[in-house]
Amino acid sequence: MAQAITLAADAPTLSAANTGFMLICSALVMLMTPGLAFFYGGMVRVKSTLNMLMMSFISLGIVTILWVLYGFSVAFGDDKGSLVGWNSDWVGLSDIGLTELWGATTIPLFVFSAFQLMFAILTPALISGALADRVKFSAWALFITLWVTVVYFPVAHWVWGEGGWAFDLGVIDFAGGTAVHINAGAAALGVILVIGKRIGFKKDPMRPHSLPLVMLGAGLLWFGWFGFNAGSWLGNDDGVGALMFVNTQVATGAAVLGWLAYEKIRHGAFTTLGAASGAVSGLVAITPAGGAVSPLGAIAVGLIAGVLCAMAVGLKYKFGYDDSLDVVGVHLVGGIIGSLLIGFFATGKGQSDVAGLFYGGGLDQFWKQCAGVFGVLAYSLVASAVLALLIHKTIGMRVSEDEEVAGIDQAEHAETAYDFSGAGGGAARTPASSPAAPAESKKVDA
Template sequence: MAPAIMTLAADAPKLDTGSTAFMLISAALVMVMTPGLAFFYGGMVRVKSALNMLMMSFISLGIITILWTLYGFSFAFDTGNGFMGGTDWLGMRHIGISELWPGYGIPIYVFAVFQLMFAIITPALISGALADRVKFTAWSLFITLWATVVYFPVAHWVWASDGWLFKKGVIDFAGGTAVHINAGAAALGVILVIGKRKGFKRDPMRPHNLPLVMLGCGLLWFGWFGFNAGSWLGSDGVAAVAFTNTQVATASAMLGWLIYERLRHGSFTTLGAASGAVSGLVAITPACGSVSPLGAIAVGVIAGVLCAAAVGLKYRFNYDDSLDVVGVHMVGGIIGSLLIGFFATGGVGQTAKGVFYGGGFTQLWKQFIGVGAVLGYSLVCAVILAKLIDITMGFRVTEDEEVTGVDQILHAETAYDFAGVGSRSVGTGLDSAGSEADASPSKKVDA
């Protein structure tokens, strides 16, 4: 995220309508990423959990929007101390409609709504690790608490001008630490508390709808241009480089994942292509304002190969990360954040140089500090919050409910109306010939 540059009153920028329009469009693009994530995750689970997976992302649109309005934006970006923002903007008060974000030609409201979309998708990312087995009420409470205790403060650490990691010089252009490592570490913390799915490593748990996965991946890729380019908070050459690096790294990571997959498992899979693309998007997120397009190729390939290898660690270490949130988002975020220390050119949106550009190990060490601080804080807080919820109200559904399917148990719906397949005209009580048929509700199918 671009720094909040303080300027003298005489040099204060005026409203830039072009950048303001660009930022509103970028905010809308980032919003689309959450439904895209819902489709991406929803297609990867078994059919009996598809709707629940969609809802675990969509509920974030509701809960986090309200929290952000009440206190999240103030805690994350109002002037405070190194660890937490102030309280002047509680309820989005004391913000004039023409008041500009310091150092930029965009209104504070535009910055706030852009950042809101980041706050929404970050807890939604965690949900993929918990597929098939958690109560919807427990999940809703968890993201409420986690956003309050973890996301809002960490966003302040990383992006606010008085945040302690920002002042240390840790570079996170658009969310490698604050979004991806943060969410991936939280996912690991929760699954360590709630345990594995019934049948983990024994029963087949294949994706039920790969076209839906590819659609979700496409929406994520599309929205990510707003995620990364918009994080410069203006429409100029740096935003263009961030946009370019996003495309280049994503393509490179997809190819790297597929090559690894072909050599390791003998096939090029659509799931591998989608997962590889997402790993590249994750890795370039912190680095897109620091590296050249050639550096973006390196970031993408390294992330694609290492994330493909990392997803298998859950079988070795026996933790059930259902949809590889840890392997893709946490590992990808770590890779992208640390590679800044090697590939930063000092000539894009940041002046810091990496090891390969004569900067020594200074920036790499700063990146290690940022990665370690966010990972450790989010992991510990997630374990504590998940344990408290598990003790008080129970985090998991029962074993019978898990076997039946959380869609039917928690939402009283199924993703697909199998009873409607065939010649019957659903909802009319008539068959295809127009004769009267039994219109009584069919029994639910145990998918």
């Protein structure tokens, strides 16, 4: 992402075309958070549907306000010790001219801030899938507030802020493999190690209640991801954004095929959940790499991610951590795969002249990618676990056992996702003499 600032130095005047393009991309990235809400909401049981939706939606409110107050300044302000940024003129987004450009790009600073805000909103929402069924909504809201402040804003500066240690080291992260996906996946692992497993984990069936919702959410994520990825070049004057757009589609398609092939061999069926999860794993993996690899490289990245992420989601049963909706298996593992494969598949003809091992560049870039990957992973894992522990020991992170068993939707939101008995429901339209009414109601498994 930041490389676009350097390459656009010869075009310092505002471009209406690039500005409009980036506003559209910002809206597409915003759509990803509701898409994620549907994706996660369909994967949980009926009794947790609304809570899962709300855990994503609340991020839209909390992170937006924090970003305006200080988040943008911390992430992209003047470097302070390679760890954080700060610019007092950006506090409250004050003292910013309407046509003031972001660095040497052709887009207004306001537009860049809005685009990056959507990334900041989505990242903590990704974590929520690992915590399904058991976290107090108030505790989750507090965790988001603390996490973006302590973890996301500084890590965004490390990776994309001029002067950040990963930026200066030369770590390539086009659109968020480290700053978004590894960051969120490591955070999810840290939190679930603190709060523990769901009641009935590995004993009770916890199947998705609505696979159509899962597919809808995956489709919205895929659609929005074009803005997420292609927009991260901050314009398309040199074709790199177009390369990223194509690679996003190619890698995602390859990952769907890779996941489904593994699933058929391993479990004997091609599932819709596998197709949706495979798509997300491909999107995650190409996010850091898409500006550096060719479409053939994108096929390799997608296939590898699809297979390895499909294998990784089962690790929670082997190691006993309850990652409810496979955030660790898809986002952490997918982010690591995509980030590290840059060291092998970078062509030197995309976003920079850096070439990977398979293109004559040796292993120099691979070791830089390792530093970025494991630096972010370690910090996010530890910091997130500490924040969760502080909340858990003060106001408590988990709902009570009775509330978890009865349903977190009713306990936390006083609502249910589906009304099977109220006026206008199926029972109301079924004649009282028909035996179908009670039989149908028994099919709903909380």
